[in-house]
Amino acid sequence: MSVHGPAPGSRTHVLVLGGTTEARRLAESLAGDRGVRVTTSLAGRVSAPRLPPGDVRVGGFGGPDGLAAWVREHGVDALVDATHPFAATMSRNAAGAAASARVPLLALRRPGWTARDGDRWHSVASLAEAAVLLPSLGERVFLTTGRTGLGAFAGADLDALWFLVRSVDAPEPPHPRRMRVLLDRGPFGLAGERELVRRHRVDVLVTKDSGGDATAPKLTAAREAGIPVVVVRRPPVPEGVPVAGTPDEAVAWVRRLYAEGPGDAAASGASG
Ligand code: NAP
Secondary structure, X not given: OOOOOOOOOOOEEEEEEOOOHHHHXXXXXXXXXXXXXXXXXXXXXXXXXXXXXXXXXXXOOOHHHHHHHHHHHOOOOEEEEOOOOOOHHHHHHHHHHHHHHOOOEEEEOOOOOOOOOOOXXXXXXXXXXXXXXXXXXXXXXXXXXXXXXXXXXXXXXXXXXXXXXXXXXXXXXXXXXXXXXXXXXXXXXXXXXXXXXXXXXXXXXXXXXXXXOOOOHHHHHXXXXXXXXXXXXXXXXXXXXXXXXXXXXXXXXXXXXXXHOHHHHHHHOOOO
């Protein structure tokens, strides 16, 4: 694939599709790079997001065509999809837009979690599958999958269960009938997670396989308490898109891009 690149001597314009800690770290690193101009795009879901350095734009683009048009209009040379591992629609849109606007695309994805000795994990493909499994595992559920998708747990067949729902912003219906909402944003420490499990007599945890350190202590707290964890698997990264596991790897990919020319970086990927 031939791709467009920056004019000689001009700064490489990198559009980071954000909403994660890694996206912010990447923008922080790139903002200090004189060869790069960085713009971060946020979906606008969170009422008071932590803003990264560089330019920031907020709100959807209007599908892959809208994103491709934005990329062309704003002279974007490279796209980094640093959205959350579960933001599958945006990742698909990024792949489509990168192909049609002919700019290189990298996916920045923190590695998923792996089970350790003593873990009682149940891997499921979706929130709906988690909901089907729950009544066989417990009655007092710590639900940490975010406020969107709570409708999967709103069915009458789960009315006997009680939910502790933790999210950044308040959930809207449909949601579980019997629930308590805990508005909070990570990182979460182990002592606090232990205390939540103890105080609310939690007997099952539901999580996405988000990966990273910021929200991992709940897994340790569950292991210590001997309670099962329902882990929702990640959607795959769109085919053919190279993946970086850390912001540093993504920075190296961007630097290669303007050192070698975007065609080389697009073809070689970040971590092979
Ligand atoms: P999604 O389902 O993949 O995307 C839905 C739509 O939201 C997209 O089609 C796009 O609208 C818009 N969008 C998503 N990310 C965007 C971005 N960075 N900039 C501009 N528009 C964006 O996404 P989601 O799961 O709702 O997540 C939304 C945002 O929250 C993402 O930025 C993600 O990184 C962050 N987040 C998600 C989760 C999660 O569990 N899903 C957790 C933490 C943070 P258009 O089609 O109109 O462009």
